[in-house]
Amino acid sequence: MTGGLREALNRLRSFFRREPLDQDMDMATHLDFATEENVNLGMPQKEARRRALIRFGGVQQAKERQREARGLPWLDVLLQDLRYTLRTLRRDRSFTLIAVLILGLGIGANIAVFSVVNTILLRPLPFHDPQQLVRILTKNPKGGESSMTYTADAVDEFQKRNSSFQEVTGYFAFSSSEN
C-alpha cells in the first residue's frame, strides 16, 4: 500500500509544480520511431506517418489520459468550476448583488435570533435561582448600567447594612489592577 501513498504524494507534487508535460516530446519521438519503421518497410513517408498515428490511437486522448494519471484531475475540475462561477458572477452584477443581500440578511437574522435564544433560553446564568439575582445601581446612570461603579468602601457598607438580600458582593470589572 506504500505504492498508493507514494502515488498520492507524487500526484500532489505534479499538481502544484505544473512542470511541462515532457511526455509531449516523448509521444512525438514515439511517432517518429513508428514512422521510421514503416518507411523502412517500404511505405511512402506520408502513409508511414498515417499508419503510425493510427497505431498510436489519438494523440490528444493519450495526453488527456496521461494528464489524468499524473496530477489531481478532480481538483483541476473543481478550480475550473470555481473560476467559471466567479466570472459569471462578475458579469451579472445585479444578480450577484441580490444574491449576496439575501444570503447576508438571512444569515444575519439567524445569528441575531440564535444569539438571543442562546443566552436567554439555552445558557442561563451560572447560578442557582438566577431570577433572584439583582444588581445594585443608581437610577438612570449616565453611561448605561455597565458604567456604574462603587468604591470598595461602598461595597463594605452595603454588606454591613444589608438586611434585604441573602448576601451582597462586588466584582472587579476592569482588566487592569490600577484602580
Next chain:
Amino acid sequence: MVELKLDLLQGTLDLMVLQTLATIGSQHGYGIARRIEQVSGDEILLNQGTIYASLVRLQQRGWIAAEWGTSDNNRKAKFYSITRRGRKQLVADTAHWQRLTSVMGRVLAMAQQGGIR
C-alpha cells in the same frame, strides 16, 4: 475479416509494462509498445498511446524510473527502467494474476465437463 482483437483488462497493461521492463531492461515508450505487441502475437488491441498513461502511473508509484537518453538511431527519447520496488511489485502482481487465471480456468473447465445442465 480479421478476428476481433482482445481488449485489455483494467490493470493488465501496467503489469505487462513492468514485466517487459524487467525482461529487456531500459527501454523507450515505443520500444515497450512494440515489444508487447510482438510478444502478444498481435492478439491484443493496444492503442500505443495508452502506454504513456501507464508509464506515468508506474512512475508515480515509484515502480519505474525515467531518464532522457539517445536511441540507437540517434533520437532523443525517454528511457524507462524498472526499480527495485517495481521488481517486488511485479512478483506480487504476477502471483496474484496467476492465482486469478487458475481459478478462472478451473471454474470454466467445470462448466464444460457438464457441471451445469
